[in-house]
Amino acid sequence: MTDAHDPRLQIGTRVVVRYRIQDADHSLTDAIGEVLDVGPDAVVIATRRGDVRIPTADVALVKQVPPAPPRRAPRR
Secondary structure, rough: OOOOOOOOOOOOEEEEEEEEEOOOOEEEEEEEEEEEEOOEEEEEEEEOEEEEEEEEEEEEEEEEOOOOOOOOOOOO
């Protein structure tokens, strides 16, 4: 579990958040992206697939990560 005051959860920071999946027994998954919002009950991460709202009670780990590498040009 993490705290909304965790310094790694600053808006605009790129992070990976490991969190518990609600429907599975003891299963975890990751969300990697930019922190959009931090509240007392949840954190919102902007991922490549869209925004992910994660209840703070389900967060197991937070780690800052470097900026994403630039996308490669398509092969011809």
